[in-house]
Amino acid sequence: MAEADMLDRIRRGDARAFEALMRKCNQKLFRIARSILKDDSEAEDALQEAYLTAYTALKNFRGESALTTWLSRIVINEALGRMRKSRRAAEVIPIATGDPETLLAEEEAVTDERTTPEEAALRSQLRAVLERKIDALPAAFRTVFVMRELEEMTVEETASALGIPEATVRSRLFRAKSQLRESLATEIDVTLPDAFSFDGARCDRIVAGVLARINSL
Numbered sequence: 001m002a003e004a005d006m007l008d009r010i011r012r013g014d015a016r017a018f019e020a021l022m023r024k025c026n027q028k029l030f031r032i033a034r035s036i037l038k039d040d041s042e043a044e045d046a047l048q049e050a051y052l053t054a055y056t057a058l059k060n061f062r063g064e065s066a067l068t069t070w071l072s073r074i075v076i077n078e079a080l081g082r083m084r085k086s087r088r089a090a091e092v093i094p095i096a097t098g099d100p101e102t103l104l105a106e107e108e109a110v111t112d113e114r115t116t117p118e119e120a121a122l123r124s125q126l127r128a129v130l131e132r133k134i135d136a137l138p139a140a141f142r143t144v145f146v147m148r149e150l151e152e153m154t155v156e157e158t159a160s161a162l163g164i165p166e167a168t169v170r171s172r173l174f175r176a177k178s179q180l181r182e183s184l185a186t187e188i189d190v191t192l193p194d195a196f197s198f199d200g201a202r203c204d205r206i207v208a209g210v211l212a213r214i215n216s217l
Helices: 003-011 015-037 040-060 067-085 100-106 117-136 139-150 155-162 166-184 187-194 200-215
Strands: none
Touching: 003 015, 003 040, 015 040, 015 067, 015 139, 015 200, 040 067, 040 200, 067 155, 117 139, 117 166, 139 155, 139 166, 155 166
16 A cells, blocks of 8 residues: 555554554554664554554654654653653663764673574574664664664664664764674674564454554554
């Protein structure tokens, strides 16, 4: 379904069109929310609230940016609001401000189908390590890393969504990779595609929750 047609149908109250949009964007937006909140459940809740905000605001969307960029901004704002409200700001640096060198100094980083069961188990363990290491990155670096490397958003899209210069996106991504490389070496390239996997159950749960709330509006 073309984006313009999808938007027109959503604006006319077509719930199936909005469901299609959610299923298309779920993994990308969940990963962005989780990169800020570092909690699966919180990220799910933030994503649902962001979808509801987007649903009611779609009439104001004029297409100045890509739809996914617009949705990403809403998710980021929702996640940051939740983070501040729950006082997670004590351990997370605001995303849209600060020089990467300063951020690095201020926040310490804590750090194939034919595979055998043993290899599969090892891959699962490596993926878990990678996810923990990504969670341990400074917030400013972590979200840029997730958007650029896991979701393959462009520098321009990432900068627009976060409200930062493109040069800052590049710098933060470089710093994030450097920190991860120190602790993961070559494993990062092996396990990255599977990081923060978005299974069908979670996708269905988010879609069902949002649609149920829309039906009650």
